[in-house]
Amino acid sequence: MARRALRLASWTSMALAASGFYLYSNKYLDPNDFGAVRVGRAVATTAVISYDYLTSLRSVPYGSEEYLQLRSKIHDLFVSFDDTPLGAASLAQVHKAVLRDGRTVAVKVQHPKVQAQSSKDILLMEVLVLAVKQLFPEFEFMWLVDEAKKNLPLELDFLNEGRNAEKVAQMLKHFDFLKVPRIYWDLSTKRVLLMEFVDGGQVNDRDYMERNKIDVNEISRNLGKMYSEMIFVNGFVHCDPHPGNVLVRKRPGTGEAEIILLDHGLYQVLTEEFRLDYCHLWQSLIWTDMKRVKKYSQRLGAGDLYPLFACMLTARSWDAVNRGIGQAPVTATEDSEIRNNAANYLPQISQLLSHVPRQMLLIFKTNDLLRGIEAALGTRASASSFLNMSRCCIRALAAHKKRNTCSFFRRTQISFSETLSLWQINLHELVLRVKGLRLASWVLALLCWLLPAPH
Secondary structure (H helix, E strand, C coil), X not given: CHXXXXXXXXXXXXXXXXXXXXXHHCCCCCHHHHXXXXXXXXXXXXXXXXXXXXXXXXXXXXXXXXXXXXXXXXXXXXXXECCCCCEECCCEEEEEEXXXXXXXXXXXXXXXXXXXXXXXXXXXXXXXXXXXXXXXXXXXXXXXXXXXHHHHXXXXXXXXXXXXXXXXXXHCCCCCCEXXXXXXXXXXXXXXXXXXXCCCEECCCHHHHHHCCCCHHHHHHHHHXXXXXXXXXXXXXXXXXXXXXXXXXXXXXXXXXXXXXXXXXXXXXXXXXXXXXXXXXXXXXXXXXXXXXXXXXHHCCCHHHHHHHHHHHHCCCHHHHHHCCCCCCCCHHHHHHHHHHHHHXXXXXXXXXXXXXXXXXXXXXXXXXXXXXXXXXXXXXXXXXXXXXHHHHHHHHHHHHHHCCCCHHHHHHHHHHHHHHHHHHXXXXXHHHHXXXXXXXXXXXXXXXXXXXXX
């Protein structure tokens, strides 16, 4: 099996189908939600508008007494409330509104029947997975059910989402390019979340960025920095970075490019052991230390399928992993090879996903979504982005060592080693930039020589 895996041309599309499947299978959309009537809840003696009021208006005759009663409840809180949602998903949708004190807010409201229906849907998912297991014994998808049972209740609790938003905002406050909308706790409940309204274009909208003179490469680099910090340094990872949840804009006042991170319902908390092993693994992949790639892949549950595991993480072919993932960008030939061979390895992918730690599943999904953004922007991972990842790994491993020693001399030694390693990375990055500039000047000189001078 390991020999077969060695021929793998990586994952890309199939791993998205496998590791991300549970996300799409635990979204619950019931068309009847759009006509339900419920009563809003109160927090801190303030009545909170719920989605149910708004959708009720669509099934109540315009101008009737019932219509006016429902509409007055909205007006108690808001000067204006847009009936048309800014965005809608299967768990909730978001409306723009203006409070009585003039604040413009985004109101996220859960669909009325989601809570009641969720347990039934998980049960149905479990039955279907067991049926698939009977028909195809080589496929192991029970982990989908386990993950849905664990994550769905967290996603349905909007107060938990608010806490996550505040935690990540504090954790990444040193990134001046990041904006996390403020939560208004006095107007939020488990099913209704009010937050600061922040507008922008989707992170995969290259045309929007060009129109607004936002540097696509800068956004891609900053997104990589942000997620490297979450994964390697803090072990607290936003696991739903699809384009609707990551916006970009020019910051009002300064004009600097800003990333807006939304939808904080789904986070993965990494154990320290997992986080450190994952740091070691990525360091080994970046610096092409194949013995350590095998060692840390197996520590993370890959077993003899460690080549497949490395390919799934990097979305590169096994040949590219052996040559060095930072040595050359993905070619069209490699991409085609990956797509053509991925389906052949679905049984092995299924087996691998059933054995790796559950924390890895959401990391796989997060990696897929980030790569999708890079592909849309035309900024596939470069040597520079891998060096940024390496910096985070070095800092994380050094911080762990310092926490576990009482010796001042040893702590100084660790700090010196950390500084030296970071300096080496900076030097390597400088060399790459000089080579890039030299190459650009050569190309320019060649073009000047080939093209006739204007008359």
